[in-house]
Amino acid sequence: MLSELLQGTDVGGFLLIQDSCSYSGRHLLKSFIDAALNREEVVHVLGLDVSEEELKEGLKSFVFQRLHFHDAYADPLGWTDNSPFTVHQFSSSRLTELLKQTAPSKPATLVIDSLSWVLRHISPTAVCHTLQQLKKGGAVRTIIGLLHEDMHSRGIVGSVCRLATSVITVEPGTKGEEALAKITKRSKSGKVTQDEQIFSIRKDLTVTVLSKPTNPGHKRSTTEEQVDPTANLTFNLRLTDAEREAKEKLALPFVFSKEKKTALLHSGPGSGKILYEPDASDDYDQEDPDDDLDV
Amino acid sequence: MTRRWRCRQTKPTKSLEENENLQRSSELVRLAMFTELNSILNTSPESFTPGEFILLSDRQSDASFLIHHFLSFYLKARCKVCFVALVQSFSHYHAVSQRLGVSLTQAKEKGQLIFLEGLKESLSVFLPQEENAGHQAMSFLRDPAAGLRSLYEFVQSSVVESSGGGGASAEQWGPPVLLMDDVSVLLSLGVRVGAVLDFSHYCRTTVCSQLQGNVVMLVRCDGEAEEDDADDEGSEQLMRGLTHQSCLTLHVQGLPTGYCRDIHGQVEFCWKKRQSDGQHAPKKVFQFKVHDKGVSFFARGTSRAVL
Numbered sequence: 001m002l003s004e005l006l007q008g009t010d011v012g013g014f015l016l017i018q019d020s021c022s023y024s025g026r027h028l029l030k031s032f033i034d035a036a037l038n039r040e041e042v043v044h045v046l047g048l049d050v051s052e053e054e055l056k057e058g059l060k061s062f063v064f065q066r067l068h069f070h071d072a073y074a075d076p077l078g079w080t081d082n083s084p085f086t087v088h089q090f091s092s093s094r095l096t097e098l099l100k101q102t103a104p105s106k107p108a109t110l111v112i113d114s115l116s117w118v119l120r121h122i123s124p125t126a127v128c129h130t131l132q133q134l135k136k137g138g139a140v141r142t143i144i145g146l147l148h149e150d151m152h153s154r155g156i157v158g159s160v161c162r163l164a165t166s167v168i169t170v171e172p173g174t175k176g177e178e179a180l181a182k183i184t185k186r187s188k189s190g191k192v193t194q195d196e197q198i199f200s201i202r203k204d205l206t207v208t209v210l211s212k213p214t215n216p217g218h219k220r221s222t223t224e225e226q227v228d229p230t231a232n233l234t235f236n237l238r239l240t241d242a243e244r245e246a247k248e249k250l251a252l253p254f255v256f257s258k259e260k261k262t263a264l265l266h267s268g269p270g271s272g273k274i275l276y277e278p279d280a281s282d283d284y285d286q287e288d289p290d291d292d293l294d295v
Numbered sequence: 296m297t298r299r300w301r302c303r304q305t306k307p308t309k310s311l312e313e314n315e316n317l318q319r320s321s322e323l324v325r326l327a328m329f330t331e332l333n334s335i336l337n338t339s340p341e342s343f344t345p346g347e348f349i350l351l352s353d354r355q356s357d358a359s360f361l362i363h364h365f366l367s368f369y370l371k372a373r374c375k376v377c378f379v380a381l382v383q384s385f386s387h388y389h390a391v392s393q394r395l396g397v398s399l400t401q402a403k404e405k406g407q408l409i410f411l412e413g414l415k416e417s418l419s420v421f422l423p424q425e426e427n428a429g430h431q432a433m434s435f436l437r438d439p440a441a442g443l444r445s446l447y448e449f450v451q452s453s454v455v456e457s458s459g460g461g462g463a464s465a466e467q468w469g470p471p472v473l474l475m476d477d478v479s480v481l482l483s484l485g486v487r488v489g490a491v492l493d494f495s496h497y498c499r500t501t502v503c504s505q506l507q508g509n510v511v512m513l514v515r516c517d518g519e520a521e522e523d524d525a526d527d528e529g530s531e532q533l534m535r536g537l538t539h540q541s542c543l544t545l546h547v548q549g550l551p552t553g554y555c556r557d558i559h560g561q562v563e564f565c566w567k568k569r570q571s572d573g574q575h576a577p578k579k580v581f582q583f584k585v586h587d588k589g590v591s592f593f594a595r596g597t598s599r600a601v602l
Binding site: 024074077 | 447539
């Protein structure tokens with residue numbers, strides 16, 4: 001599913017990449033940018049978290065004419081007086097204007113790095129409103145956003161995820177270069193598909209999807225055959241048919257049938273009898289106190 | 296048998312706590328340079344990666360020995376250092392750095408070191424005697440909700456004036472370095488986590504990206520790592536935010552199995568960027584021991600007490 005998302009066939013959608021401190025989603029974001037540029041799309045990057053040089057590192061230089069970087073990294077709050085883009089200008093009208101300046105003819109792909117910066121300064125409602133308007137307006141083909149999920153409360157993360165048509169949550173994998181991606185995709189018909197894949201990103205930003213993660217537990221046990229414990233032993237644990245019959249016939253010592261019970265309680269001739277004569281002070285109850293036992 | 300360090304300066308009697316701090320720090324940093332640490336980080340004062348944001352953090356432990364290391368490291372590398380010291384006095388750092396072979400007073404006189412002594416300047420905010428740059432920098436104490444813009448402007452003016460060239464006698468220093476000890480104390484002074492993250496972002500843009508210098512910040516956490524939602528006021532959220540911004544983190548904590556006399560803790564090194572040779576070596580853990588002659592780092596399980 002990760003490869004399908006990288007091919008970018010999904011128009012009018014919002015792809016969200018969620019990461020945390022333990023694994024940065026920026027490598028995957030750069031892979032998406034690289035894939036979009038290779039498809040000859042125009043990509044606009046609103047850079048807040050990292051500088052232009054750092055983002056362009058690893059991308060091939062001949063695609064830079066289609067990549068437009070809007071620098072909100074240098075001065076996002078307007079502390080110096082000539083800021084190219086401040087975070088307070090994050091609105092659908094301003095962004096549409098920016099996009100139309102450089103690619104008036106065809107809709108562009110907008111990449112936001114990162115949404116966490118925006119959410120720190122602008123209320124989540126306004127951000128979601130802006131994203132929704134951008135999705136519906138015609139200037140943007142797809143929106144790809146990076147969100148640091150451990151920087152916000154679950155409610156805010158959940159609200160932004162609701163807007164997204166695909167959410168990829170990246171986590172560190174078990175081996176060095178690998179990472180785990182949990183993908184949730186919502187199609188237009190409302191169907192939700194989920195998947196987990198292990199991937200690694202090479203130096204040229206191509207993504208190799210390795211395999212599904214080996215999930216110890218439910219998947220394997222149903223398909224596994226029943227292992228025969230009596231095989232491959234140095235002694236014999238198997239029974240022949242005659243032995244099995246004799247085993248089943250055997251009466252176990254403390255399992256009483258009715259006949260055995262009466263035979264034990266009312267002992268036959270020749271065995272000792274117990275004669276009991278109660279005193280005046282004895283409370284002799286004729287009832288058998290063990291009668292209610294179901295033995 | 297090494298001689299215990301003794302205070303030889305003729306200063307008014309220090310408080311007991313200050314003396315203890317001094318002794319502890321001096322025990323930590325007898326070594327002229329932390330050669331093992333330099334080899335782990337693959338750096339030396341002659342060659343280090345410019346434009347890096349290094350985050351030092353600790354949890355229920357004390358990572359200040361790393362601040363002393365980086366301070367002497369960058370001064371030896373002939374960088375222009377701006378040190379925002381919010382938790383200790385100048386004489387403390389000076390005494391410890393002398394053990395590392397660096398004189399902070401000399402560096403200050405030569406103009407290599409710009410030292411903001413937070414403890415002293417904070418008094419001047421409330422009892423203004425003269426206007427100076429430090430007074431403006433700490434003005435956030437009067438109004439913590441307004442943010443750290445004035446502190447950033449102080450940092451900016453300190454690091455930018457190096458490239459301006461201050462006159463015929465000014466020496467040419469290397470790339471600027473910002474050191475902060477420590478960032479989490481700003482939270483206890485009433486500054487919001489968002490404001491501290493904005494400040495560190497701006498420091499990064501100016502020092503790392505524009506001037507190709509380095510930033511080293513120390514953040515301290517207390518208590519266990521929270522597993523649940525991001526808490527708006529906590530030092531945990533600050534540490535997470537700074538980890539996202541940094542490219543190298545050194546996290547100091549005690550041993551997970553408890554106190555040990557021979558191993559004082561462990562340091563976890565995390566590199567976010569790929570190394571220049573393409574190898575992605577994201578995490579390394581080393582244990583360390585603090586002793587009279589310095590700090591030694593060793594791989595887990597190879598302490599001399601165990602082998």
